[in-house]
Amino acid sequence: MASFATPLSELFLRTKSENRAALIGYLPAGFPTIEDAKLVIHAMVEGGVDAVEIGFPYSDPVMDGPIIQNAADQSLRNGTGAKDVFALLKATSDLGVPAVVMTYWNPIEKYGVDKFAQSIKDAGGSGVITPDLTVEESTAWSHATADSEINRIYVVAPSTSDSRIPLVVTACSGFIYAASLMGVTGTRNSISGDARSLVSRIRKESDLPIAVGLGVSNAEQAHEVAAYADGVIVGSAFIRQVQESASIQEARDRVRELAESLAKGVRR
Amino acid sequence: MSVIHPLEESSIIGHFGPYGGRFVPEALIGALDQLAAAHLAAKSDPTFQAELTELHRTYTGRPSILTEAKRFSEFAGGARIFLKREDLNHTGSHKINNVLGQALLTKRMGKKRIIAETGAGQHGVASATAAALMGLECVVYMGEEDTKRQSLNVARMKLLGAEVVPVTQGSKTLKDAINEAMRDWVTNVETTHYLLGTVAGPHPFPEMVRDFHRIIGVEARAQMLEEVGRLPDAVLACIGGGSNAIGIFHPFLDDSQVQLIGFEAGGSGIASGKHAATISGGSPGVLHGTRTYVLQDENGQTVESHSISAGLDYPGVGPEHAYLHDIGRAQYRVINDDQAMEAFSIMSKSEGIIPAIETAHALAGAMIVGRELGPDSILLINLSGRGDKDVQTAAQYFGIPL
Numbered sequence: 001m002a003s004f005a006t007p008l009s010e011l012f013l014r015t016k017s018e019n020r021a022a023l024i025g026y027l028p029a030g031f032p033t034i035e036d037a038k039l040v041i042h043a044m045v046e047g048g049v050d051a052v053e054i055g056f057p058y059s060d061p062v063m064d065g066p067i068i069q070n071a072a073d074q075s076l077r078n079g080t081g082a083k084d085v086f087a088l089l090k091a092t093s094d095l096g097v098p099a100v101v102m103t104y105w106n107p108i109e110k111y112g113v114d115k116f117a118q119s120i121k122d123a124g125g126s127g128v129i130t131p132d133l134t135v136e137e138s139t140a141w142s143h144a145t146a147d148s149e150i151n152r153i154y155v156v157a158p159s160t161s162d163s164r165i166p167l168v169v170t171a172c173s174g175f176i177y178a179a180s181l182m183g184v185t186g187t188r189n190s191i192s193g194d195a196r197s198l199v200s201r202i203r204k205e206s207d208l209p210i211a212v213g214l215g216v217s218n219a220e221q222a223h224e225v226a227a228y229a230d231g232v233i234v235g236s237a238f239i240r241q242v243q244e245s246a247s248i249q250e251a252r253d254r255v256r257e258l259a260e261s262l263a264k265g266v267r268r
Numbered sequence: 269m270s271v272i273h274p275l276e277e278s279s280i281i282g283h284f285g286p287y288g289g290r291f292v293p294e295a296l297i298g299a300l301d302q303l304a305a306a307h308l309a310a311k312s313d314p315t316f317q318a319e320l321t322e323l324h325r326t327y328t329g330r331p332s333i334l335t336e337a338k339r340f341s342e343f344a345g346g347a348r349i350f351l352k353r354e355d356l357n358h359t360g361s362h363k364i365n366n367v368l369g370q371a372l373l374t375k376r377m378g379k380k381r382i383i384a385e386t387g388a389g390q391h392g393v394a395s396a397t398a399a400a401l402m403g404l405e406c407v408v409y410m411g412e413e414d415t416k417r418q419s420l421n422v423a424r425m426k427l428l429g430a431e432v433v434p435v436t437q438g439s440k441t442l443k444d445a446i447n448e449a450m451r452d453w454v455t456n457v458e459t460t461h462y463l464l465g466t467v468a469g470p471h472p473f474p475e476m477v478r479d480f481h482r483i484i485g486v487e488a489r490a491q492m493l494e495e496v497g498r499l500p501d502a503v504l505a506c507i508g509g510g511s512n513a514i515g516i517f518h519p520f521l522d523d524s525q526v527q528l529i530g531f532e533a534g535g536s537g538i539a540s541g542k543h544a545a546t547i548s549g550g551s552p553g554v555l556h557g558t559r560t561y562v563l564q565d566e567n568g569q570t571v572e573s574h575s576i577s578a579g580l581d582y583p584g585v586g587p588e589h590a591y592l593h594d595i596g597r598a599q600y601r602v603i604n605d606d607q608a609m610e611a612f613s614i615m616s617k618s619e620g621i622i623p624a625i626e627t628a629h630a631l632a633g634a635m636i637v638g639r640e641l642g643p644d645s646i647l648l649i650n651l652s653g654r655g656d657k658d659v660q661t662a663a664q665y666f667g668i669p670l
Contacts, residue, residue: 059438059569060555062450063293069437081567105291106554110568132557134290134297136281157295159457168294182295183455 004149007098008126008174011051012209012230021226021266023048024211025259026102026235028055029088030080031071036248038091043252044238045097047259052092053129053233056085056103063104063131065186067236070243082111086123093124100153100174102129108141117144127151127174135171142171153177156202158194169206175231176202180214186236188215191224199228222265232266234258282471285594287587290470292450292557299457304472306373311479316372323368327401328357330483334491335651339618340631344638344647350500351621351651352488352516361624361653362484362512363394363465369480371398374461381405381460385449387414387442387508388579388626389421390653391465396430398463406430409448411441414578421657439572442582446556466509467586470557474586481515488648489519500648501641502527506629507600508544508580510589512652517598528597530589531633533575534604544573546585547593547600555584561593576605576661577625579653607632609665612655624653625661 015022025044031037041052057072057080064072085101092099101120108116108130120128127150133141135154145152151174156165159182169176180195181188192215199210211231216222222232241258245251282288282304290300310316324330333356337349354362374382382404386392392408399406408425412434415422425432438444446469453462467474467481485503492499503520505513507530517528535543543549546561553562555570563571563583573583592598603611608625611632616622623631630649638647655662663670 060443060447062447062556063454065451073438076569106562106564106570107568109554110564110566131293132291132554134292134294137289137291137559155294157293157297159295159298161298164297179295182457184451 006126006151006174008051008100008151011098012175015050016230021229022050022211022231023222023259023262023266024051024053024231024233025049025238026053026055026233027238028057028068028071028075029085030057030075030078031239032074032242032248032251034078034080034084037088039248039252040242040255041088041092042095043255044259045095047256048263049097049259051098051100053100053102053235054085054088054092056101056107058104058107061104063184065184065236067187067239067243068185071239082107086119089120089125090123098126099124100127100129100151101125102131105130105133113140114144114147117148117150120150121148125150127153129153129177131155135168138171155179156198158182158198162201165202166205169202169208172208175209175211176206177233178202178210178212178229180212180216183214185214187217187240191215191221195225196228219261219265222262226266232262234262282475284588284591287559287590288471288474289559290557291554291559292470293454295454296457296470300470300472302377303373303476306377307472307476307479310373310376320369320372324483328364328368330357331487332356334488334495337619340615343614343618344635345641346643347638347641347645347647349634349638350492350496350646350648352484352648354484354512354650354652355621355623355654359394359397360656361390361394362481362515362650363391364397365483365515366465366477366480366511367391367394367398367463370461370463371402371404374404374463375402377461379459379461381407381456382463383407383409383449383452383460384463384465385409385442385445386465387411387445387581388577389414389418389425389657390579392430392432393421393424393428395463395465396425396428399430400428407452408432409435409445409452411435411439411445413440414442417661418578418657420660442578443570450556466511467514467588468509468556468558468560468584474558474588477511478514478518478588481511482518484512484515484650485517485519488516492648496646498646499523499526501645502529502637503648504529504531504630504633504637505650506530506580506626506652507532507585507589508582508626509584510586512650514586514588516650521597527599528592529633529637530598530600531603531629532600533577533580533629534602535574535576537604538602542574544575544581544583545602546583547589548602550583552590558587560587560590561585576608576665577629579624579626580629601633603629603632609662611635612662613666621651622655623651624655625658627652
């Protein structure tokens with residue numbers, strides 16, 4: 001386990017002492033535009049999001065459903081690159097909010113593994129979520145994240161066997177990302193029962209905070225998940241507010257309102 | 269040279285030197301482990317091997333014959349040219365070798381549904397065929413662009429009872445069809461097997477698909493010794509993902525006197541940026557679950573590939589090819605659209621064999637290598653598929669009114 005503290009690990013200590021779950025909001029960098037992404041994140045934070053997950057848009061996002069795919073496509077058409085991701089990370093950290101980056105592996109490898117970890121640190125980021133990096137392939141990343149003192153967050157899935165869970169969770173620091181269902185990102189009508197049982201299987205193996213993501217889109221669902229998890233991750237629902245808005249002002253209002261509603265949900 | 273035998277290395281950890289491995293969502297690890305175990309068990313199970321061999325004998329039409337292309341020879345510097353006729357397999361290409369093997373594994377794993385990606389439609393047709401034969405549900409993902417340029421194969425798949433899903437994301441070609449198949453698999457992994465059609469993707473696919481295609485090289489090597497009395501000087505194949513190439517190369521790996529040469533799709537030429545020559549014009553990276561050569565930009569975003577051949581139009585390549593390239597055991601060269609179409613025409617008119625446009629890249633390569641090695645040389649070419657599906661594209665290219 002990591003021997004260093006990050007803004008993220010401190011957040012989970014605080015939310016635990018407040019007897020509630022942390023609310024984590026997701027937005028791809030460069031969406032809806034490189035500049036307006038900052039405004040959307042600002043609205044999230046005003047509404048009560050505790051931490052922000054910034055997506056590095058990628059051309060082949062196999063874990064993402066149509067909402068995030070379309071947002072990533074739009075971001076890539078805007079010309080978003082690594083410098084824009086780190087700039088948004090810095091702007092978010094400067095708001096005093098813990099921030100992490102979510103990225104598929106190839107952009108990290110192309111940027112340079114050590115350099116990527118250090119750039120996260122330099123921008124005030126707490127860590128990186130890597131949805132397609134298996135722990136078996138993570139040797140270089142483990143060293144890089146340890147050297148730069150940032151958290152590495154892996155996903156555990158409902159299909160992850162009991163015998164494999166220890167392997168994945170011992171590689172994690174900051175928190176563990178529990179995928180609520182077998183599938184891709186997107187909004188769902190209800191939270192799968194798999195989520196609760198997955199969280200309890202992980203608890204047997206780790207004391208790290210556990211955040212649940214995939215499919216959480218409203219306050220009722222957030223409330224339900226907050227009953228057993230330490231964090232609730234919401235992505236597609238925020239993006240949909242932006243996609244359905246006619247102006248950036250409307251997008252900010254709708255995102256702020258959703259965040260306010262979700263923030264009530266994570267308070268038990 | 270002491271070659272680290274890829275076969276041995278990959279069976280332990282799924283790597284070929286620095287390439288291969290698994291870069292996939294955690295949700296798929298269980299299914300990949302199950303598949304690797306099923307493949308390993310089947311490899312040493314005489315019942316499985318006998319069942320597959322019998323299917324190949326009575327359904328695929330194996331062994332495929334060796335044809336000497338005597339008239340084509342004059343266009344290849346007088347070298348003796350032997351064609352391994354995978355075009356004569358049922359469904360018209362080498363793809364059926366892998367599909368029947370994986371379909372049998374699907375049944376063994378107790379799964380009832382297969383999904384597949386397809387570019388030119390050859391793998392989709394082969395998958396739909398195997399699904400019909402074995403009573404499996406079949407969904408084929410195909411880029412919307414490809415459904416247009418290969419409409420005949422879309423109809424074939426539907427006639428065989430498969431559902432064809434046009435993929436409208438990204439570049440709307442093979443790479444996006446693979447993304448969509450992966451998303452389906454992540455969602456339905458308990459009931460579904462992803463019948464990947466090439467030697468790319470996460471472990472165990474590169475190794476397993478190669479094993480099912482090795483029969484091409486095993487047969488061809490024995491046929492050369494029996495019918496010609498010696499091994500060829502060079503073995504040639506076209507490379508998209510690289511399944512037909514690895515199938516014919518692999519049994520020759522230890523024959524160090526035999527050159528192994530793969531021909532990538534150069535499209536309008538590497539300098540134009542519009543090509544699919546991943547090894548010659550790309551760099552190491554990760555795509556679709558494996559580390560290999562990738563066409564990518566400075567941010568690690570996959571760059572769209574271009575080729576007149578839908579089956580070679582892929583911005584990645586099998587990791588074992590990346591490894592064979594780096595250690596120098598195989599060479600990878602580039603054939604552009606115009607060279608391939610010239611060879612397509614020459615093969616059709618000199619031998620009465622209309623090849624797939626994919627295969628025409630290897631034939632164009634033979635016209636160059638034959639001149640380099642001279643009339644005393646012997647070349648073995650994997651004639652990986654027939655060109656019926658390409659008639660429309662070729663007619664358009666040559667200005668033949670339809």
